[in-house]
Amino acid sequence: MTTDKTTEIEIEAAVFRRFLQHLDDHKDVQNIELMNLADFCRNCLSKWYVAAAEERGVAVDYDAARERVYGMPYGEWKDKYQAEATPEQLAKFQAKQKGQDK
Secondary structure, three states: OOOOHHHHHHHHHHHHHHHHHHHHHOOOOOHHHHHHHHOOOHHHHHHHHHHHHHHOOOOOOHHHHHHHHHOOOHHHHHHHHOOOOOHHHHHHHHHHHOOOOO
């Protein structure tokens, strides 16, 4: 596949938007589940968004990045959709943080 750089960027941007839509469509998937399974979550995406903007000389506030990723202010999303982590989820997360789940 041969594409010019602009088309490649447009495709990547479309994939990112589709990924955010997918996360939005599956609000039941909790961040701790994403962290336990894939070592990233919505907050990680927000941090990556801020870092990518900074690399390009654009200042993006972390809260603004989270609103972009969550589709609403983080506090609102958290109140509406974030469930309490189960003891099993927390144990797996803590083990992963200690490097025991590799």
